[in-house]
Amino acid sequence: MAEAVGQMRVSAPPPELERIPLVANQRDIGWLSDKIAGVAEGKTPLWWWVAFVPSALLLLLLLTMITYLISTGVGVWGNNHPVMWGWPIINFVWWIGIGHAGTLISAILFLLRQRWRTAVNRAAEAMTIFAVMCAGIFPLIHIGRVWYGWWLLPLPNSNSIWPQFRSPLMWDVFAVSTYFTVSVLFWYMGLIPDLAVMRDRAKTKLRQFLYGFFALGWTGSNRHWSNYEKAYLILAGLATPLVLSVHSIVSLDFSVSQLPGWHTTIFPPYFVAGAIYSGFGMVLTLLVPLRKLCHLEEVITMRHIDVMCKVTLATGSIVGYAYATEYFIAWYSGNPYERWTFWHRVFGTYWYGGMAMLLFNAFVPQLFWIRYFRRNLIAVFLISILVNMGMWSERFVIVVGSLYQDFLPASWGQFRPTWVDVCTYLGTFGLFFTCFLLFLRFLPLIAISEVKGVTPQADPHHPLGGAKVEERIPDDE
Amino acid sequence: MNGTSKAYGMIAEFSTAAGVLHAAEKIRDVGFRRWDVFTPFPVHGMDKAMGLKNSKVGWFAFLGGVTGYTCGMLMIWFMNAVDYPLVVGGKPMFSPYSAFPPSYELTILLGSFGSLLGMLFLNRLPRLHHPLLKNKRFSLVTHDRFFIVIECDDPKYSETQTRKLLEEAGSAHLEVVEE
Numbered sequence: 001m002a003e004a005v006g007q008m009r010v011s012a013p014p015p016e017l018e019r020i021p022l023v024a025n026q027r028d029i030g031w032l033s034d035k036i037a038g039v040a041e042g043k044t045p046l047w048w049w050v051a052f053v054p055s056a057l058l059l060l061l062l063l064t065m066i067t068y069l070i071s072t073g074v075g076v077w078g079n080n081h082p083v084m085w086g087w088p089i090i091n092f093v094w095w096i097g098i099g100h101a102g103t104l105i106s107a108i109l110f111l112l113r114q115r116w117r118t119a120v121n122r123a124a125e126a127m128t129i130f131a132v133m134c135a136g137i138f139p140l141i142h143i144g145r146v147w148y149g150w151w152l153l154p155l156p157n158s159n160s161i162w163p164q165f166r167s168p169l170m171w172d173v174f175a176v177s178t179y180f181t182v183s184v185l186f187w188y189m190g191l192i193p194d195l196a197v198m199r200d201r202a203k204t205k206l207r208q209f210l211y212g213f214f215a216l217g218w219t220g221s222n223r224h225w226s227n228y229e230k231a232y233l234i235l236a237g238l239a240t241p242l243v244l245s246v247h248s249i250v251s252l253d254f255s256v257s258q259l260p261g262w263h264t265t266i267f268p269p270y271f272v273a274g275a276i277y278s279g280f281g282m283v284l285t286l287l288v289p290l291r292k293l294c295h296l297e298e299v300i301t302m303r304h305i306d307v308m309c310k311v312t313l314a315t316g317s318i319v320g321y322a323y324a325t326e327y328f329i330a331w332y333s334g335n336p337y338e339r340w341t342f343w344h345r346v347f348g349t350y351w352y353g354g355m356a357m358l359l360f361n362a363f364v365p366q367l368f369w370i371r372y373f374r375r376n377l378i379a380v381f382l383i384s385i386l387v388n389m390g391m392w393s394e395r396f397v398i399v400v401g402s403l404y405q406d407f408l409p410a411s412w413g414q415f416r417p418t419w420v421d422v423c424t425y426l427g428t429f430g431l432f433f434t435c436f437l438l439f440l441r442f443l444p445l446i447a448i449s450e451v452k453g454v455t456p457q458a459d460p461h462h463p464l465g466g467a468k469v470e471e472r473i474p475d476d477e
Numbered sequence: 478m479n480g481t482s483k484a485y486g487m488i489a490e491f492s493t494a495a496g497v498l499h500a501a502e503k504i505r506d507v508g509f510r511r512w513d514v515f516t517p518f519p520v521h522g523m524d525k526a527m528g529l530k531n532s533k534v535g536w537f538a539f540l541g542g543v544t545g546y547t548c549g550m551l552m553i554w555f556m557n558a559v560d561y562p563l564v565v566g567g568k569p570m571f572s573p574y575s576a577f578p579p580s581y582e583l584t585i586l587l588g589s590f591g592s593l594l595g596m597l598f599l600n601r602l603p604r605l606h607h608p609l610l611k612n613k614r615f616s617l618v619t620h621d622r623f624f625i626v627i628e629c630d631d632p633k634y635s636e637t638q639t640r641k642l643l644e645e646a647g648s649a650h651l652e653v654v655e656e
Contacts, residue, residue: 029517030621154552162556166568171578178582182589189593193518193619200616216603219610220618222501222514222523224600229519230532231596235589238538242585249578449619453518458494460520466493 058430083415088142095135101279102128107239118450134428168252175249193449260337261402270322277315281387309374316365360390485608486628489648497623500646511628541591549580
């Protein structure tokens with residue numbers, strides 16, 4: 001096989017077979033450095049401040065709400081019998097779901113050799129980290145007495161009792177903290193060559209020192225690249241089962257219980273599909289305006305937006321299929337409690353949640369079958385927001401919709417969020433956007449060296465990479 | 478600190494990926510040992526052109542993963558079945574099924590650390606001080622240039638011969654870098 005390849009002659013492909021380039025206008029690799037690193041250099045643009053000030057204020061609101069909650073008690077929330085989980089757990093599941101797109105793009109699409117991922121993976125990974133931070137706050141403050149939060153760690157508490165590992169809540173602690181740590185490692189590893197780019201461009205002593213320090217002395221040595229690429233591949237291979245396991249384990253928090261609406265085996269794959277769906281929604285929400293504001297239309301091209309819309313369509317359809325299966329099984333099982341819960345999802349007190357979930361998750365993404373909607377940036381942006389509203393509704397339906405009426409009418413009740421619930425949720429947007437904007441301002445938002453690697457200039461067998469046309473492919477001895 | 482600076486090696490600049498790839502093949506065939514190619518991104522086929530073997534990072538990741546899984550299982554068994562057995566919901570004190578998810582996560586966690594730290598160890602990073610990093614021209618390596626560096630410590634190195642070789646390989650710019 002190798003022999004045969006060695007004998008083959010290559011010539012430039014005919015123009016009609018040439019792929020649509022990932023970077024428009026045949027920009028050279030130096031241009032990519034200037035353009036991408038430029039976003040984090042120079043004077044801070046006005047739009048950044050316009051976005052940052054409200055974000056920072058919302059972050060302040062979050063801190064105020066958490067202080068109020070801890071100093072007063074969980075009674076300030078709407079959580080009460082029978083809906084003990086309420087908004088905090090909805091928000092936890094929602095945020096952590098959003099985080100899933102980052103790892104999907106960086107790990108799974110890497111293993112699948114989807115080269116377009118290079119333009120969006122850095123921002124998506126950053127989004128993951130910040131979304132998991134927002135998510136992690138909720139279970140911690142939801143335990144009520146936060147100062148006992150350390151009981152979740154494998155440490156003996158004051159009575160020398162260890163954590164109870166037969167509970168999925170304990171599995172969740174390990175899943176979420178591993179997810180956060182590995183996402184940070186993956187992100188940082190991808191950043192090392194780009195921090196070296198920033199180091200070599202830095203004008204001030206402080207920037208030189210800081211970028212240089214975190215670049216760890218990266219020189220671009222091919223002996224280093226060789227180990228680096230292998231490590232990246234292994235990390236991608238490890239992050240792939242991780243991303244699938246995290247939301248599966250989150251779903252086990254629900255499905256290991258006996259409650260109608262929760263006790264189903266479809267939950268793990270259904271949660272993972274929903275997570276990736278909402279994550280792509282958020283990636284589109286962020287990148288559609290960003291590519292315009294940072295003038296990166298030539299790097300994050302319409303082709304990138306188009307592919308991400310297609311992923312949204314695919315995962316949205318999986319979610320829709322999961323809904324159909326759930327409803328079918330609820331009816332087919334003949335279980336009256338199951339039937340009751342599912343009927344009341346769309347026709348009960350919280351019918352609007354169930355309707356929003358069906359409409360926004362199963363039907364709205366179907367618009368992406370039509371090319372017009374994938375090409376119209378305003379439509380993409382609006383749909384991406386509906387996607388996340390839909391996914392929030394889904395979490396609401398699952399948490400509140402299953403808890404407010406279970407087996408006995410004695411444990412029926414209503415749920416109403418308080419202003420503290422609403423403000424805490426809004427506050428997490430402050431945390432998310434503050435972190436994201438700081439990331440944009442100080443780090444390259446696109447993986448510079450990875451995008452360089454997918455240009456034709458980087459390919460030693462392409463005429464733009466310096467290859468002579470009709471040249472023999474180097475033989476493998 | 479005797480004031481005289483020793484030469485570190487000769488750097489040769491190339492402007493295209495194909496150029497540096499073919500030059501690397503020539504250097505490999507001459508039989509140099511202490512030399513390296515520096516590129517802004519990993520160039521496809523360069524490992525073969527340099528004659529590098531498969532990276533050993535996988536062993537570090539594997540070791541991390543095995544450690545993670547073993548520690549997870551042992552930890553849960555010790556905590557829930559040995560040190561403080563407590564009946565919860567009539568479930569067994571230890572079951573590999575319920576202990577699997579946390580152990581699985583620990584496998585991935587330590588495997589990832591193994592991978593990243595193994596990569597840094599094999600590359601002898603962090604190394605913040607390096608003769609090449611002081612060179613103005615060399616800083617273009619993170620921008621759009623490609624370099625081949627042959628160290629003076631290489632037994633085959635000779636100022637004139639090596640210069641000639643690199644020029645023939647198509648380098649547009651040659652420079653000797655001080656230690």
